[in-house]
Amino acid sequence: MSGEILTVRDLVVHRGNVPVLALPALGVRAGSVLALVGPNGSGKTTLLQTLAGLLEPRSGVVALAGEPLDSRGARAAYRKRVTLVFQEPLLFDTTVRANVESGLKLRRLGAADRAARLADVARRFGIAHLLDRSARKLSGGEAQRTSLARAFALKPEILFLDEPFSALDAPTREALIDDLARTLQETRTTAVLATHDQLEAMRLADTMAVLREGRIVQSGRVAEVINHPADELVAAFVGMETVLEGIVTSCVRGVLTVTVAGRDVQALGEARPGETVLFGVRPENVTLALEPGRDTSARNSFRGAVVRLAPRGPILKVDIDCGFFLTAIVTVRSAEDLALQPGREVVASFKATAVHVIRRFPPACG
Amino acid sequence: MDLIWEGIKRALHLLLTLDREVLGITILSLRVSLLATFISLVAGIGAALLLALNRFPGRRLAIALVNTGMGFPPVVVGLVVTIVLWRNGPLGFLELLYTPTAIVVAQAIIATPIIAGVSLAALQQLPADLRLQILALGASRAQMLWLIVREARLPLLAAVMAGFGGVISEVGAAIMVGGNIKGYTRVLTTATVMETSKGNFDIAIALSVILLLLAFAVNALLTHVQQRNRQR
Known part of the structure; x- marks a missing residue:
């Protein structure tokens, strides 16, 4: 489909020798947010890591803007254009500032560019006052804000988010979802979000794909999927709310x-x-x-x-x-x-x- | 009690007068142990990274071997290295037996599993997804390995201290492969053993004090490096 920045065809992924994911087709439109929802073990994380170029599929093609990731070199180059935020913040044992700048240094950005991007994302995620603090001294919410700021500082062509709020308490999660939604909207960042929270998907995503046992059982606009679940199991998962x-x-x-x-x-x-x-x-x-x-x-x-x-x-x-x-x-x-x-x-x-x-x-x- | 006191006075005298023989023994001990520790550091951390970050058949057996190696009796290592370097042994043509290099080889073999084992435990303490997170930030494989090592630097320095402690205090292998040759392969531990067996307790105590001071100085330096970057 035209306008799709990320396309997937006939993807099969194994963990060890066990097939865990089989996807005939999937596309993500530029500037949109796709939510991958499904119960634990449905393959969300595996799919996200494969899309992020971190796992090598057994067969099939993942392509960014038509360029297939068909070699180790292609995947390494691709990883410099996208990024992934994990459920745990996974910060380095250094300051917040050094953490936010870490990806930029790995991608060899100059000091002036790094400073400008640091200031921008620190403002967006409300961590400007924490920049000189040790990442080990942050609360869970502050740490995840830092992790998101580190990801957005890279200005990724696609941002992958693996249940980034699931370890947070409700008020912290609400505030962070607001900031993420606003930043996604303002930066027009293409994103793929794995979540098991229906409300989170509704607030952040344009489209939704429901995974079960490594397969997409339904996909479409968020409201369509929630209002017209394909079967009882999808309905049970996404809820019955109109x-x-x-x-x-x-x-x-x-x-x-x-x-x-x-x-x-x-x-x-x-x-x-x-x-x-x-x-x-x-x-x-x-x-x-x-x-x-x-x-x-x-x-x-x-x-x-x-x-x-x-x-x-x-x-x-x-x-x-x-x-x-x-x-x-x-x-x-x-x-x-x-x-x-x-x-x-x-x-x-x-x-x-x-x-x-x-x-x-x-x-x-x- | 007098014996100990005399020994300490003798040690201070030998140190303060910069006794040439003691100074030579001390410098050789330091040189051999630091070189052996450095070789073990590269090999041990390399092995730990290989075992911590990869899954392959035989990995568990390899980890069990590393853990067993942490308790290798130095005399067994000394025996094996002696046989290998013996005139008619597989590497006899190198003519390394009874040289400082032979001591370095033996000590590196002793320290490598110690550093590998402690390093492996340190690396396995890191979050399982950290490697993927670093790659997702755009790191090359070399950058990823460097950042992983940096992230585990505090326990890795403990591994270095354990390895250095193992070799600076080691005596069995050093005597067997070095021969305790005066002015050539005599190190602090082998000299201490010799002086004790001769009944020269004052010199043996003096050498022991120097050995303790040396071990303390190196470990104090490593501890300083380890704690310097503790976060505010």
């Missing part, structure tokens, strides 16, 4: 209006008008009725038709087409009362507070 992409049309006193498929959804949050956001509605927060309720606090009510009913023990998962797809969960008794069946018209409602807005990068509310 995820929609819309454009913010207004932001008034913390209440957003987001237009999706020509319909306005009210949500709590902050975003700028014109900004594209993802938002999720958990199925248990969607209520169904035959007519719009007059005395309800739900700010969002949409008339639609039942598309599918799927039993889940004592409950039913109901997909409704309201111009966009919504998923609701109802009891079997409620389904009988409402006579739910495919094609049945219903009104789906949910509160603005039940909408989970996910911004791709977080500037202040406009």
Whole structure:
């Protein structure tokens, strides 16, 4: 496909003599972020290390801008154009400054260039005040910030990220994801992110590939994969939350209006008008009725038709087409009362507070 | 008690008057042990890197051999080196037996497994993915090896100290392959053994004090290097 900076064809990777990865095709568009998601042992790290030129595939081709990595020399040259951030920060036993500059020195950049890049990434990742501190004295979050700064200082053509937040506590992770999302957006860096966190993928990635047992079982835009999982196992992994992409049309006193498929959804949050956001509605927060309720606090009510009913023990998962797809969960008794069946018209409602807005990068509310 | 005190006084006298024979023995001891340690350092760290960073058939056996080698009895090493360098031995034509070079060879064989074993343990303490992280930063293989060694520098210096300690204090092999020839292959340990056997305890104590001071000075220097770069 045109615009793809990284392409993979018929890739087979072994660990020892055991085949662990088999990929007929994969492409990463320039400037985009691809999330590789899957459970532990699904092959995310192996794929990432192969794409980063650190593992030699048994067969198949990895190519950067059409140039195949078909020899040890080609892979060594390629590694000077990309980089990888591991789950552990893997910093050297020296200062933060020397750590951030380490890759630049290995790539033989001059002192002036190194200083300029150091200042830029130190500002982006908030580590300017730590530059003279020993890397051994950093907290987990500071160390991972340093590791990310070291990677971005290289201005890689592709940045590979192997679950870089999984060892961090929640508040630290949130702040770092914000900074990474902003930096990826501003630098237009092409990235491939391995993660087992659906929200992380939604916040950072444009496209998603789900891996299972060394194979890609589904790939596509993030919202597509989450809303239309290919099978039960993908659904179980990515969750059942309805995820929609819309454009913010207004932001008034913390209440957003987001237009999706020509319909306005009210949500709590902050975003700028014109900004594209993802938002999720958990199925248990969607209520169904035959007519719009007059005395309800739900700010969002949409008339639609039942598309599918799927039993889940004592409950039913109901997909409704309201111009966009919504998923609701109802009891079997409620389904009988409402006579739910495919094609049945219903009104789906949910509160603005039940909408989970996910911004791709977080500037202040406009 | 008087004997020890006399020995210490004699040692100070020999040191302060710069006794030519003692000075010669001390310098030879230092030269032989430092050279043997340097050879062992290159071979030992090289072997440790090979074993730590690669997976190949027979690797576990090689590690077991290195660990066994850490406890090699010096007299066994001395015996093997003597046989190999003996006039009719495989390397007899080199005519190295009873030369300082023979002592260096024997001491290097003793110290190499010590340095390799301690270095291997040090390198295996590093994070498993560090090698890949360094390559991912764009390092060549040589740059990667250098950075790995630099990252393990503190325990590697401990390995050097262990290796130097092993050879400076070694006596069995030095006597067997060096012959304790006055003014040529006599080192501090072999001279101490000889003086003790002759009942010259004051000189033996003097030589022992010099040996201890030498070992302390070298280890103090290495410790200084090791601790100098501890981070703030």
